[in-house]
Amino acid sequence: MASTKFQLCLLLLQLLAHGNLLDARKAARSASAATPATIEAAAEPFWLDPEELSEESIDLVDWRQHPCRRECRDNEPAMECRYTFHIEHYYAMSKACYDCPYNATDCSRPHCIPADGVNRPLVVVNRQMPGPSIEVCQGDRVIVDAVNMMHADSTTLHWHGQHLRTNPYMDGTPFVSQCPILPGASFRYDFVAETAGSHFWHSHVGFQRGDGMFGPMIVRKQPKRDQLRNLYDHDEHHLIISDWDHELGLDKFLAHYHGMGDNKPPNLLVNGLGRFTKLADEKHNRTALMPTATFRVKQGSRHRFRIMNAEFLNCPIELSIDNHTLWVVSSDGRDLEPVEARSLVTYAGERFDVIVEMDQAVANYWIRFRGLLDCGPTFTKAYQVAVLRYEGAPEDEDPEAEVDYDLPAKEAGLLQINSLNKGTEAEEIMSVPQLDALDKNGIANDPLIEPDYKFYISYDFYAKDNSEFHRKNLYGFHQVAHKRQKVGTPQLNHISMKMPTFPLMSQTEQIDSSGFCNSSTVEGCETDYCKCSHVLQVKLGSVVELILVDEGVPYDANHPFHLHGHDFRVLAMERLASNVTVEQVKRHDAEGRIKRKFDRAPIKDTVTVPDGGYTVIRFHADNPGYWLFHCHIEFHSEVGMALVFKIGEHEDFAPVPTNFPRCGDYRSNGLTTTTTTTTTTTTTPRTKTSKRPVKIDNVEDNEIGYHAENEVRKSIATWLPLILSEIRAYNSSGTIATTWSVFGLIMSLSWSLS
Numbered sequence: 208m209a210s211t212k213f214q215l216c217l218l219l220l221q222l223l224a225h226g227n228l229l230d231a232r233k234a235a236r237s238a239s240a241a242t243p244a245t246i247e248a249a250a251e252p253f254w255l256d257p258e259e260l261s262e263e264s265i266d267l268v269d270w271r272q273h274p275c276r277r278e279c280r281d282n283e284p285a286m287e288c289r290y291t292f293h294i295e296h297y298y299a300m301s302k303a304c305y306d307c308p309y310n311a312t313d314c315s316r317p318h319c320i321p322a323d324g325v326n327r328p329l330v331v332v333n334r335q336m337p338g339p340s341i342e343v344c345q346g347d348r349v350i351v352d353a354v355n356m357m358h359a360d361s362t363t364l365h366w367h368g369q370h371l372r373t374n375p376y377m378d379g380t381p382f383v384s385q386c387p388i389l390p391g392a393s394f395r396y397d398f399v400a401e402t403a404g405s406h407f408w409h410s411h412v413g414f415q416r417g418d419g420m421f422g423p424m425i426v427r428k429q430p431k432r433d434q435l436r437n438l439y440d441h442d443e444h445h446l447i448i449s450d451w452d453h454e455l456g457l458d459k460f461l462a463h464y465h466g467m468g469d470n471k472p473p474n475l476l477v478n479g480l481g482r483f484t485k486l487a488d489e490k491h492n493r494t495a496l497m498p499t500a501t502f503r504v505k506q507g508s509r510h511r512f513r514i515m516n517a518e519f520l521n522c523p524i525e526l527s528i529d530n531h532t533l534w535v536v537s538s539d540g541r542d543l544e545p546v547e548a549r550s551l552v553t554y555a556g557e558r559f560d561v562i563v564e565m566d567q568a569v570a571n572y573w574i575r576f577r578g579l580l581d582c583g584p585t586f587t588k589a590y591q592v593a594v595l596r597y598e599g600a601p602e603d604e605d606p607e608a609e610v611d612y613d614l615p616a617k618e619a620g621l622l623q624i625n626s627l628n629k630g631t632e633a634e635e636i637m638s639v640p641q642l643d644a645l646d647k648n649g650i651a652n653d654p655l656i657e658p659d660y661k662f663y664i665s666y667d668f669y670a671k672d673n674s675e676f677h678r679k680n681l682y683g684f685h686q687v688a689h690k691r692q693k694v695g696t697p698q699l700n701h702i703s704m705k706m707p708t709f710p711l712m713s714q715t716e717q718i719d720s721s722g723f724c725n726s727s728t729v730e731g732c733e734t735d736y737c738k739c740s741h742v743l744q745v746k747l748g749s750v751v752e753l754i755l756v757d758e759g760v761p762y763d764a765n766h767p768f769h770l771h772g773h774d775f776r777v778l779a780m781e782r783l784a785s786n787v788t789v790e791q792v793k794r795h796d797a798e799g800r801i802k803r804k805f806d807r808a809p810i811k812d813t814v815t816v817p818d819g820g821y822t823v824i825r826f827h828a829d830n831p832g833y834w835l836f837h838c839h840i841e842f843h844s845e846v847g848m849a850l851v852f853k854i855g856e857h858e859d860f861a862p863v864p865t866n867f868p869r870c871g872d873y874r875s876n877g878l879t880t881t882t883t884t885t886t887t888t889t890t891t892p893r894t895k896t897s898k899r900p901v902k903i904d905n906v907e908d909n910e911i912g913y914h915a916e917n918e919v920r921k922s923i924a925t926w927l928p929l930i931l932s933e934i935r936a937y938n939s940s941g942t943i944a945t946t947w948s949v950f951g952l953i954m955s956l957s958w959s960l961s
């Protein structure tokens with residue numbers, strides 16, 4: 208007993224000395240827990256109920272064997288599906304990879320994340336990338352324990368495509384639906400998988416999605432509800448695509464926004480795998496290529512492939528399969544009248560399901576992924592392949608066809624779907640509004656219903672002195688020496704979103720809605736930099752039309768937009784010119800030249816807008832809450848290319864779960880009276896007269912000195928009696944331990960004083 212107390216005391220000292228909570232916690236676990244059931248590192252992945260797992264074995268579970276990943280049946284009761292997600296910083300091509308890729312089987316060892324063979328830091332779940340695949344039937348209850356094991360970063364999990372109608376607090380949007388999960392803390396996500404289809408989960412914090420924190424989420428339908436059931440024989444394959452860098456997203460972001468670094472991903476991965484360059488081991492005189500994703504199919508059968516674009520930069524992907532056509536049958540979880548295509552373009556956040564008929568000779572065929580825009584011909588030419596392997600085809604051979612970026616798919620007479628920067632005006636392609644929904648027409652695409660709200664949302668990259676990365680008179684946009692240092696500010700209606708410091712949805716009582724802004728409440732934002740909490744408020748049950756306008760001035764960039772909590776009908780999409788103004792689009796609309804397609808307009812939750820053009824979407828605002836609407840490119844949304852819809856009134860919101868975590872600003876009203884003034888509660892709209900608080904000589908330095916001194920006093924007062932009692936307890940036999948106690952005390956004091 209005394210020994211445990213002593214160990215605890217030492218741990219707390221360690222904590223004081225180093226401030227390292229995780230080490231302390233880890234040590235506490237080993238000190239207190241009985242020997243846990245451990246599994247050899249080289250063990251095969253296995254399945255066990257998460258409730259029965261030890262800490263160490265969670266990362267070895269093969270989640271594909273989860274009982275919820277089953278064939279869905281009519282009239283079957285819903286299941287409860289539990290998962291444990293350990294979120295960690297980790298490393299590609301770590302020591303767990305042994306001799307990968309020279310010994311190919313080593314690449315699939317537990318905890319080996321091969322990626323494209325290049326070492327780099329990661330943020331992953333359960334030491335896997337992609338993370339565990341959540342595969343359930345529509346109506347199942349999903350319970351995910353997210354345990355943040357990172358040393359210093361917070362996180363959340365967003366269930367991209369789920370609307371969370373019964374439990375909106377599970378949306379995983381930091382400062383909109385919840386507080387970020389702090390290092391060491393856990394959060395239990397608990398919701399019903401209501402929205403069927405191919406979705407994915409991902410971190411909604413910083414650049415963690417780009418660093419590897421994503422995974423598939425597939426909600427299959429019961430046969431009676433599945434309108435596509437007669438069109439395919441097999442439904443076991445998914446392709447989750449990521450754009451891939453060789454450094455942390457944050458490093459790339461900082462280099463791009465503050466230095467001369469680019470924002471272009473050099474590579475792509477499919478299901479976490481891909482090639483970059485041929486690797487050479489000179490010592491043993493051998494070379495090898497990294498493994499690629501391989502999909503096994505049967506000749507003569509029809510396979511459904513679920514494609515999820517989890518990318519984080521501006522890298523649309525053109526996908527094609529050699530010698531095969533794609534039947535596009537679904538997007539963002541909503542079914543479509545099947546369309547035959549030679550290739551398909553997807554944007555960050557989008558999902559498409561295709562059915563492929565295996566009508567070719569038994570062989571291996573390439574599935575090709577060509578990067579466009581920032582991954583395109585003028586930049587990195589990012590390119591990846593995967594293998595379609597017919598049963599009976601050679602196991603360890605590549606397909607014969609050449610692999611090269613400049614070999615786009617060509618099949619005479621067939622279309623490309625969702626082409627880059629093209630809309631209904633383009634003849635040789637099929638744009639999204641030209642697809643037909645299989646679902647019935649609804650309130651959001653009824654030509655007889657006038658929308659209750661019509662918002663024009665325009666955007667571009669603006670040459671502004673954004674105080675985050677272009678300080679006026681110091682290194683202003685027009686002041687910096689190099690063209691590559693001029694970074695445009697992506698904004699919606701000339702406003703950068705300022706996130707609140709507490710979640711809007713769960714801490715409504717703290718909201719001062721006079722702090723909300725939108726284009727009607729601010730002025731001068733076309734030229735000056737404006738940042739505030741951009742909120743568009745609509746009545747519950749209303750029909751909302753958004754006309755998204757990409758002004759298209761600096762370059763042919765392209766932004767995919769995602770709406771949380773709802774899906775929408777895509778009524779129109781058109782490119783007008785290489786650039787366009789909102790006024791021109793308004794005029795175009797007033798003259799009746801925006802042709803809205805109502806009948807069977809496709810339903811999506813993520814959509815692109817042609818550069819120099821517009822996309823018109825409509826949604827039925829029937830899910831009360833605060834919901835984020837944002838560009839799905841993380842380098843854009845993280846600097847404010849986002850806004851929030853407030854749908855309904857606070858009293859319409861679902862009750863906040865009991866003991867739901869809270870967060871927000873804190874300002875002492877006690878001893879420290881010299882704190883500086885900053886914005887309060889939500890945010891303040893920009894006003895031309897606002898001034899920075901005046902700084903009095905060295906007030907901040909004095910404060911720091913005061914705090915440090917206080918900390919020392921507190922340390923001594925708290926720990927001295929404990930340590931003295933330990934010294935007394937160990938007076939006779941604890942010589943070594945006593946030395947450590949005194950050493951710990953000295954360390955903590957010297958740390959406090961330093």
Ligand SMILES: [Cu+2]
Pocket residue numbers: 697765766767838839840843844848
């Ligand atoms: Cu964007």
